[in-house]
Structure formats: structure tokens, C-alpha cells
Amino acid sequence: MRTMQSHIAGKFRGWVQAVAAVALVSVIAACGGGGGGDSSSSSNNSSTTLNGGSLPASPTQQPIAATAANTVPITVGRGLSGVINIPTVSVTVCPPGTTSGCQTINNIQVDTGSFGLRLVSSVLNSSLLNGGLPISTLTSGAQLAECATFADGYTWGTVRTATVQIGGETTATGIPIQIIGDKASSTVPSPGCGSGSAENTVSDLGANGILGIGTAPNDCGATCANAGTAANYSNYFSCPGGTSCTRTAVPLAQQVANPVANFTADNNGVIVQMPPVSNTGAASATGTLVFGIGTQSNNALAATQTFTTDAFGNMNNSVFNGTTVQAFFDSGSNAYFFADSSLAQCGSNFAGFYCPSAAQTRSITLGGLSSTRASVSIGILSASTLFSNTSNYAFNDLAGQIGGSSSFDLGLPFFYGRHVYYGIDQTLSGGQTPYVGF
Incomplete structure (x- = not known):
């Protein structure tokens, strides 16, 4: 979910696209680190076969307890x-x-x-x-x-x-x-x-x-x-x-x-920590929002990969399907959103989402303003399969289409099983450049 910071910069991006209800479920579709070299994300889980296809291994990080003041x-x-x-x-x-x-x-x-x-x-x-x-x-x-x-x-x-x-x-x-x-x-x-x-x-x-x-x-x-x-x-x-x-x-x-x-303290960034969820969805999920990065014993910068971004958190040198895209981690989008003509789209009941007949894996190479590059694989399961259980509200493999091929929205599904870091832009006061990491 992005507010428009500048028409000039092309930051006109949103999150609410109404689609048909699934039983009682109201579905809404969301529209300075360091590091170096190329690497791939990994986890301890093996890949999963579903509907005749396969999903990548799911990340397994757990959130810390939300008991501290930050x-x-x-x-x-x-x-x-x-x-x-x-x-x-x-x-x-x-x-x-x-x-x-x-x-x-x-x-x-x-x-x-x-x-x-x-x-x-x-x-x-x-x-x-x-x-x-x-x-x-x-x-x-x-x-x-x-x-x-x-x-x-x-x-x-x-x-x-x-x-x-x-x-x-x-x-x-x-x-x-x-x-x-x-x-x-x-x-x-x-x-x-x-x-x-x-x-x-x-x-x-x-x-x-x-x-x-x-x-x-x-x-x-x-x-x-x-x-x-x-x-x-x-x-x-x-x-x-x-x-x-x-x-x-x-x-x-x-x-x-x-x-x-x-904030008076812990004001240089946030860490969004969400637990893993099943590939077929979960009724709920409880995570932790941590304030500050490297300011307390519970918020050390422990990201495997960090990417220096533009002021608004975009990784503008990312590549998907051979095309340079603007990628971003957005908890306000309720699915992955990107353009891929090889993925079957859902019918009118779930317009805007992808409904492949078999589970799918797609990879994107993330790149910000520094030399850091990292390949990330995401899983995609048919929205109609996921929404068939109307008691579930947390999904880690829901994806949909986005207008044009220049953006790749890594929405909330990306966050499950991960700690995602956001370093706030402090360059006006001589401080850190903005960055994201996981």
C-alpha cells in the first residue's frame, strides 16, 4: 500500500482492488544496508509439492515475544x-x-x-x-x-x-x-x-x-x-x-x-517479524513489530541481505524475467503483485489474482543502489484453492497481477517466516541512507 509521493517519480501505487466475496470472506487485493556479491535466500524447509507443482522452501524465522517497550x-x-x-x-x-x-x-x-x-x-x-x-x-x-x-x-x-x-x-x-x-x-x-x-x-x-x-x-x-x-x-x-x-x-x-x-528513542527503523504459516493458509498469525535497529539488545541488524534503496524503500535495480523492475517489500499489500503472462488468471470470482492449475515457483533478483544482489524464490498457489477454506485469513503464497511490467510488489506473503528490516532515511540530518533487508 503506497501513498503517492510524487507523480513525477511514478510513485502512484495503491492497495485496494475489490473482488468478489468468498462466502463470508471479504477479499481485498493490494494492488543503507551493506552486503555484497550475489547470493540466494534459503531456509530449513524442503520444497513442497501441491496440485502437481512445487513451492519453494518456506522461511522459518519466528517473531520475538512482544514484551519489551520497543x-x-x-x-x-x-x-x-x-x-x-x-x-x-x-x-x-x-x-x-x-x-x-x-x-x-x-x-x-x-x-x-x-x-x-x-x-x-x-x-x-x-x-x-x-x-x-x-x-x-x-x-x-x-x-x-x-x-x-x-x-x-x-x-x-x-x-x-x-x-x-x-x-x-x-x-x-x-x-x-x-x-x-x-x-x-x-x-x-x-x-x-x-x-x-x-x-x-x-x-x-x-x-x-x-x-x-x-x-x-x-x-x-x-x-x-x-x-x-x-x-x-x-x-x-x-x-x-x-x-x-x-x-x-x-x-x-x-x-x-x-x-x-x-519517537524519542528507537527511531531509526523498524523490524516486521511474522511467523511461518502453512502453504494452504492459516486462520490467523501473530507477529511482532520491533522499533529501532541496533538500538536495543532485541533489535540487532541480523539481516542476511540488505539493500540501499531510494527514499521510499524501492529496490530499483531488481530483475524479473529478464526485465529490470522496481521491487519493494510492502506489508500493506495482501499478496505478491507482479506481471507474468505465463500464470493463469482467475475468473471473475477472484479477478486480479492468479489461479495456476499447479503450484508455481518464481524467482526475482533483488537489487538496490549498492552492489548487493540476492535471488529470492516465491511460491504461488491458486487463489481459488486458498480461498476454498473460508476460515483462513493468513496466506504465504497468494499472488495477483499488477498493471504494467515495471513493478514487483513483495506483499505480506513474503513476510511470513521472516524478519524484514526498514532503515529510515536520515540523510537530511546527516544520518543513514534508507535501506531494507531480510
Whole structure:
């Protein structure tokens, strides 16, 4: 799940593609390290034969217990509306600069492919919604709103300021967050707010909000801060009196911010740890989100491979089927998404997913900005086979198609049995370059 950081950079990528329900299951399809040399990923499991084909060996890492202050449990299950492969955590928001008058909100999606906290307005209590979390304003006095655009829709709402707590970590001060759906639909700028449908409710999202904790410290960066590019490409809008919203430039300090980058400690990255699941799916899975990398005894950088990325966590020198692609690890996508004409697509019941008659293995060579290269094999089982058990919500071999052949989305299936690392971009303060690893 990626918010659009820059039309220029081609970062317009999303996560919600509605497909038919499977019995009671509401299926939603997601649209600076070091190291060197070439190597292949490995695990202790042997390959598995299913439906006359074979799947690669599954990774077997287990998450650590979520008992330390820099950890919080991740849950995958039926959730609020039966969305498969949606990892969630609890987040607490408070009026800026305080730790009182707070509200803890459950079922917030963990999304390493976007940046910043977004909460659906209907889940906030009245004291926070009606003044406790103040709406940001521009120097003109106009309200600040954002249209966070995805491939098939958008979230629209005000930018507000909140102190954010996750597990035992707290932001040093109030940070900008987006409140989704708190502005009337009549205020949505048109044109200017993407395409597709509004994703402004809990049922639209399948969650109470989105926790964007990828490698970027904020959700747009220089494109929205620079008046020259913001005029055409900014996510942000000036709304005098709350209406008549027009696109505007916004300084970095007022852009929706990655909460982790603003923690008082353990603020240089995250580790997403998910347990292994069966190749035929599982009813649920419980993992751990660890804050900080190399800052505590429980968060050492122990990745076998790390890749220096662009600011938004992309490995732009990856290769799939002989074509250079932009690959990325995205917990907010509920399947692998890539283009492969040799894989049979599902019918209308599971449109957007692959339904090969036999289990399949595909390999991609990952490459970032450094010389590190690593080949990774992924397994693909027919979506119709996986969804036949309507009690399962966690899948490690679900895959679907993506528009074009230039991107390869390693969604949540990649995370099962792995520890996946995200080093946050700190180059503006003279710190680390962004990286990912596993």
C-alpha cells in the first residue's frame, strides 16, 4: 500500500482492488544496508509439492515475544470486515504535547509501503475529533487537508496534530497525521484528488486506519515542499473556511509524518517479524513489530541481505524475467503483485489474482543502489484453492497481477517466516541512507 509521493517519480501505487466475496470472506487485493556479491535466500524447509507443482522452501524465522517497550504485537485474522492478509496493531493518539485525554485505537493496518498515520474519523471519540486534535493551518489561516492517492481510490481529510504512542514508544512532540473522512465529500477537489472511489470509511479500508512506517520520514517530501512541483503534484490542499480547496505547497514540518522517525528513542527503523504459516493458509498469525535497529539488545541488524534503496524503500535495480523492475517489500499489500503472462488468471470470482492449475515457483533478483544482489524464490498457489477454506485469513503464497511490467510488489506473503528490516532515511540530518533487508 503506497501513498503517492510524487507523480513525477511514478510513485502512484495503491492497495485496494475489490473482488468478489468468498462466502463470508471479504477479499481485498493490494494492488543503507551493506552486503555484497550475489547470493540466494534459503531456509530449513524442503520444497513442497501441491496440485502437481512445487513451492519453494518456506522461511522459518519466528517473531520475538512482544514484551519489551520497543515492541508491539501484530495480528492477522478476520479483523473488522474479513479482509485477508491485513496485519494490524493498536495505536494511541493524544492531544499534541500531552499524554492525557488519549484514545487507543485497535485494528490499525501496518503498512511498510506508506508513510504516516491515517485514522478514520468515525473511530475517534468526540473530544479528540472536535478540538483535541487541532486541524493544521497554513500561514494564510486556511485549513490544511490531504488527498492521499492510491491506484484505485483515495483518502480525503484534514491534517491534524497528535502525540502518537505505539507500544512503549512515544513521539517527542505532536506530529502531523491525517484524519480520513472528516470533511464532506463536497469539499473533495475535482480535478485534483486522484481517481477511483473514496476510501474514507472503515469498511472501505478494512481497518480503522493505516500506520505507514516505511523508509521515508514523511509522505511526500520535496515534491510537496517545493512550490514549483507542488503546483501540479502536491497531495496537500489549502481550504479557506474549510472549503474551496486548492492544491498547495507544504513545508516538510507540516507533512504527514512517519511516527517512528519522531519517537524519542528507537527511531531509526523498524523490524516486521511474522511467523511461518502453512502453504494452504492459516486462520490467523501473530507477529511482532520491533522499533529501532541496533538500538536495543532485541533489535540487532541480523539481516542476511540488505539493500540501499531510494527514499521510499524501492529496490530499483531488481530483475524479473529478464526485465529490470522496481521491487519493494510492502506489508500493506495482501499478496505478491507482479506481471507474468505465463500464470493463469482467475475468473471473475477472484479477478486480479492468479489461479495456476499447479503450484508455481518464481524467482526475482533483488537489487538496490549498492552492489548487493540476492535471488529470492516465491511460491504461488491458486487463489481459488486458498480461498476454498473460508476460515483462513493468513496466506504465504497468494499472488495477483499488477498493471504494467515495471513493478514487483513483495506483499505480506513474503513476510511470513521472516524478519524484514526498514532503515529510515536520515540523510537530511546527516544520518543513514534508507535501506531494507531480510
